[in-house]
Each structure stands twice: as C-alpha cells, then as structure tokens.
Amino acid sequence: MIISSGFFVLSMKIIPLGTKAGGSAHIHRYPSSYYFSFENEHCLIDAGEGVQFQLLRSGLSAHALKNIFITHLHGDHVLGLMGVLSNLSSEHRTNKLSIYGPKGLRELIEVLCRLTHVEFRFNCDIYELEEAFQGVFYTSNCITVEALPMEHRIPCFGYKITELVRENIDIDKxxxxxxxxxxxxxxxxxxxFCTINSTNITLEEILLPKVTPRTVVFCGDTRPCTNAVSIAQDCDVLIYESTFADNLKTKAHERYHSTAKQAAEVARQANVTLLYLTHISNRYDDATPLVEEACTIFPNTYLCKELEEIIIPKHSL
Incomplete structure (x- = not known):
C-alpha cells in the first residue's frame, strides 16, 4: 500500500492505477489511469473506470489533484472522470481543478453534469487542445507539460512532463x-548581480552546475509514429502502450495500437532510459511474454504494475 504523508512529495513518482486496454472487465487490471506526483504537483493522466477505487486502495487522495490530463476520449480512458469530479464536489472541495484534453472534453463533462444534476462547488477549468496542437501548455513552479499528437483512431495526445530545475547557489563559492x-x-x-568591495559579482558566478531535468512521457494510445519518438526523446521513463504481441501487429495497425516489440523500437529510437509497457489486451492474463518480446529490442523494459510506484531518481551533477 502507498501511504501519502501529505500533499508535498519530494521524490518524482508515477503510480499506475489502471493498465488494461479497452474491452470487458479484467480481474487483475483496471482501465487506463496514472497518478503523477512531484513536490506540490499531483495530477492524473487519464481516468478510466474504477479510478476512484484504485485511489482508495493506494492511499492517494483525489483532493490533492491540481490537474487532470486526458490523452483521448475513448471510454477506457475517461469513464471514471465524472465520478472523481462528482465526489470531489460532494466532499466540499474548494480548490480549483484544471482538466486538459482534446476537443470534446468540455462537452462530455457538461453533458454528464447536466444529465446527472451535478453542480461543482469548486472552480473546474477545462482546457481543450486543438487536434494539431504541439508544445508546452502547462507550467507550474516545478514542472512543465508538453503535448504532441499521436496516431490513433480519434484525436489523441502524448504528454511529456519535465522537471523545472531550480538555480542553486554554491555557498563555498x-x-x-x-x-x-x-x-x-x-x-x-x-x-x-551585486557590487561587493567595488567588485561586481554576477549570480552565474556562484551557481552550482544545473542538473539535467527529469522527464516522464505518456504516449496514450497510438501506432508507432515519428511524434512518439520525438516526444519521448531522451526521457527518463516512457509509459507506452503494448496492446498486442508482435504476432498480432497487423491487428495492432488496423486498430491504431502498438505491439510490445514496436514499443521497444520507439524506446530504442528515442534513447529513453526506461520503458514501461501498459494498455495490455485482456487476451494476456500474464503479460510476461510481452516484456520478454520487448527486451529483445530494448533490454530496459518493464511492465507497469498497478499500485506499484515508479520512482524517477534525481540526476547527479
């Protein structure tokens, strides 16, 4: 069990809440959802059915959320969203919540609110990204979030979360x-700058060298494509779908998904550090063969396991 000791988390971590592909329910996996936390930034990436139950099981709090990032509007990625919002309102949340995603997100939320007679007691800001949008759309005091379109049956975005590295003074200098x-x-x-004993001292003279920022990429649902490689370039952790094994690559292509081997090829081309496979088809009760398949191309491949933390360590100087 993951127990949060508050809303400020020093380590950068991802907690997979749901890792299954669409389709009927699976006894061991929930639909897509991930919890990201770093310092005072807590967010959901997608909100599949059952996300509230997974939050409860993990000891995480939906009240800590500042943002929700939706990759696309297929049901296995959004059908848990309204339950989260409705309960936050009934539990008297007052802090603002921002939700980002493709066009249609606002209509989805507004229609569900109208038909289920839900009125939010907090400010819920909804931001829709144009289908061809690419670039940074969110910046806080500790992260930036960038979007790039993926190749799926409906508009879908990959999201890249990048640490904002602060300037630190070398006290000895x-x-x-x-x-x-x-x-x-x-x-x-x-x-x-400042002048001390008639000598001008610049801030740059006393700063420690900057460390490389940590980056995490969620590619949503996609065929392998140049944008997937681009947004994942040199990232620390790539969360990438592997709906099928490679013997079903024709089916994967037809359904705008990827195989485990294709996920590994994206990771290899993008020079990522760690690849985590997710969005597993129900046909695979045991996803170990998918990991083994990917490891033939990219050895640093692992399986996203629900409620097991993925910690991204700070880079050394």
Whole structure:
C-alpha cells in the first residue's frame, strides 16, 4: 500500500492505477489511469473506470489533484472522470481543478453534469487542445507539460512532463567572493548581480552546475509514429502502450495500437532510459511474454504494475 504523508512529495513518482486496454472487465487490471506526483504537483493522466477505487486502495487522495490530463476520449480512458469530479464536489472541495484534453472534453463533462444534476462547488477549468496542437501548455513552479499528437483512431495526445530545475547557489563559492550578507543574496536574486568591495559579482558566478531535468512521457494510445519518438526523446521513463504481441501487429495497425516489440523500437529510437509497457489486451492474463518480446529490442523494459510506484531518481551533477 502507498501511504501519502501529505500533499508535498519530494521524490518524482508515477503510480499506475489502471493498465488494461479497452474491452470487458479484467480481474487483475483496471482501465487506463496514472497518478503523477512531484513536490506540490499531483495530477492524473487519464481516468478510466474504477479510478476512484484504485485511489482508495493506494492511499492517494483525489483532493490533492491540481490537474487532470486526458490523452483521448475513448471510454477506457475517461469513464471514471465524472465520478472523481462528482465526489470531489460532494466532499466540499474548494480548490480549483484544471482538466486538459482534446476537443470534446468540455462537452462530455457538461453533458454528464447536466444529465446527472451535478453542480461543482469548486472552480473546474477545462482546457481543450486543438487536434494539431504541439508544445508546452502547462507550467507550474516545478514542472512543465508538453503535448504532441499521436496516431490513433480519434484525436489523441502524448504528454511529456519535465522537471523545472531550480538555480542553486554554491555557498563555498559565494563565501569566497564575499557574498555573505542577506542583502547580497537578495540583490543577486532580484538583479542577478551585486557590487561587493567595488567588485561586481554576477549570480552565474556562484551557481552550482544545473542538473539535467527529469522527464516522464505518456504516449496514450497510438501506432508507432515519428511524434512518439520525438516526444519521448531522451526521457527518463516512457509509459507506452503494448496492446498486442508482435504476432498480432497487423491487428495492432488496423486498430491504431502498438505491439510490445514496436514499443521497444520507439524506446530504442528515442534513447529513453526506461520503458514501461501498459494498455495490455485482456487476451494476456500474464503479460510476461510481452516484456520478454520487448527486451529483445530494448533490454530496459518493464511492465507497469498497478499500485506499484515508479520512482524517477534525481540526476547527479
């Protein structure tokens, strides 16, 4: 069980809540949903049916959520969304919640609210991305989120979450240059330089080297495509669908999905660090063969396991 000790989480982590493809219910897997947390940023990526139950089982709180990012509007990715929103309202949430996704998201939520007589008691801001949108659409004090269209039967986005790396002062360097008084640091922060004993000191002179930001990519549902490789380039963790084994690659292509081997090829081309397979068809009670298949192309392949944390460690200098 994952127990959250509050809404501020120092480590960057992903908790898969649902990892199955569409279709009938599966005794061991729920439809697509993932919980991302880092510092004061908590968000859902997709909200398939049963997401509330998985949140309860994991010890995570929907009240901590600041944002929900929907990859596309197929039912196995959104049918749990209204339950989350309705219960947040009935439990007297007051903090704003923002929801991002493709066009049609606003209509979906508004129609369900009207027909089920739900009135939100909190500000629920809905942002629709145009079908061809690409680029950064969300920035907070600790992350940015970027979208790129994938290749699916309906508009679908891949999302890339990137850590915002802060500037950190090297205290030893600062002391050596005479930067010791609080007003010195205040001036450097505000104006990026200060004068000490007739010598101009710039902020850059006393900063520690910047570490490479951590990145996590969720590709939603997609055929293998250039945009999938592009958005996943050099990321730490790629969460990528592997609906079928490679012996069903024709079926995968027809249904705008990917095989495990194709997922591995995307990871290899994108030079990712770790690949996690998800969106597993119900035909595979045991997904181990899919991982084994992918490992022939990309050895650092793992299976997303529901309620098991994926922790992305901080990069060293």
């Amino acid at each position: 600062a002391t050596d240059l005479g930067v010791i008084q609080p007003e010195h640091f205040k001036r450097l922060k505000e104006e990026r």
